[in-house]
Amino acid sequence: MSRSALINIDTQQSFFHRDYWQEDDFPAFQQAISQLISGCQDLKIPVVDIFHVDDQSPFSLESGYVKPMPFLQHQANVTFQKHVHNAFTDTGLDLWLRSRDINHLIICGIRTEQCCETTTRVASDLGYRVSFVSEAMLTFPMSWKGVTLDTQTLRHRTETVLAGRFAEIQTVAECLESLS
Template structure:
């Protein structure tokens, strides 16, 4: 196994229950994340599922929805539950990574600008090398102050604030090529 781990963040059955859920970008996301998972597995990176659970409703463990979306069939090397926006705080993941000397995190999952971006920022602050694979993230339009940002706008904004500060931005192919060279 390499010193890399793919964090598959919040790709869980809770999200389709939310009013903002849209299938528009799901096919491209599904193809990208499945390719990334398979490529990371072939190159020896650990596969880590991270699930968000809290409160009542679809993110409550009692809902039965805090489990992978049906298209995910991989066997994770580890699974963690989080109660905050980043995957590393109080989940046990940071300690698990340290025990395995994993220093490179590849970020993918749902929602690009929330839990994925927040995990990238915290990981960088903790000294990890971070690769953010935007095409293997999913988000949905958001409106504030009468202005709606599309999913593409939100992804571009996330890349803009992460690049050269918190993470390297890569495509699936670019990420896998770098793993191959490592």
């Protein structure tokens, strides 16, 4: 039998204070992640909040920004702080999940191609079945060597490298339907 948990990664106020912050995709993200969290809570699926913490910057505890974005109204079952891109290293998340016989993770949150993707890869390597709900994720354009990838290209690239290897790619509706 599959036991699930929703892993909400880095949906924290720190991002509002980064120079790359953009509002473009934020309304759709708010709606999708709120629907996913609410749907999981209705199904009694535990919600795990993960917050990224650094020594300095808007991600430091001293900044006061390492807290949920204001639109989030849920009460997490548990919260972990991470200091690297994945939500497992030195956090206690794996122990918490295994002690509850959870073997299926639903991933959502902020930076699709960074912390969400990295957590998905590690989760898969640890033996978890993973649903990657990129519709309930947010990211920002990235540039390297003069080439800028927009958010849709980053999302497509991430889904492409994860699909069938590390995760099942699902919309919010598909994910909630599969849990019912």
